[in-house]
Amino acid sequence: MSIKNIQWMDWEKEVLKVSEPVIVEFWHQNCPTCVKIEPLVKELPIKFDTMAKILRMNVLESKENRRLAIQKGVMGTPTFKIYCRGIEVGEIIGLEAVTELDQKLFKIINKCA
Numbered sequence: 001m002s003i004k005n006i007q008w009m010d011w012e013k014e015v016l017k018v019s020e021p022v023i024v025e026f027w028h029q030n031c032p033t034c035v036k037i038e039p040l041v042k043e044l045p046i047k048f049d050t051m052a053k054i055l056r057m058n059v060l061e062s063k064e065n066r067r068l069a070i071q072k073g074v075m076g077t078p079t080f081k082i083y084c085r086g087i088e089v090g091e092i093i094g095l096e097a098v099t100e101l102d103q104k105l106f107k108i109i110n111k112c113a
Helices: 007-017 032-048 064-069 094-111
Strands: 022-027 054-058 079-084 087-093
Touching: 007 022, 007 054, 007 064, 022 032, 022 087, 022 094, 032 094, 079 094, 087 094
Parallel strands: 022 054
Antiparallel strands: 022 079, 079 087
């Protein structure tokens, strides 16, 4: 499994209409924290393998991406949102969670079962 970059128009198909858990990272290339944790993010598909789909949305790539992020309550980057069957079930914001990111994601995803 790998990380899939998505756009606003992919949201319904990739997040809302899937039965598996989905982790979405809202990020952008000018965010120092996003750049710093990128190696950790790239390991997520290995760690979560068949447990969850991993997606990334660059909030600065288009006005529509930015608008969707705001609609979803993203106030800063990086923000990870976790969805189960199209419903948001968890959120992890910013750098303070990096050391515990895997543990927090596992805990949230396990609630999806």
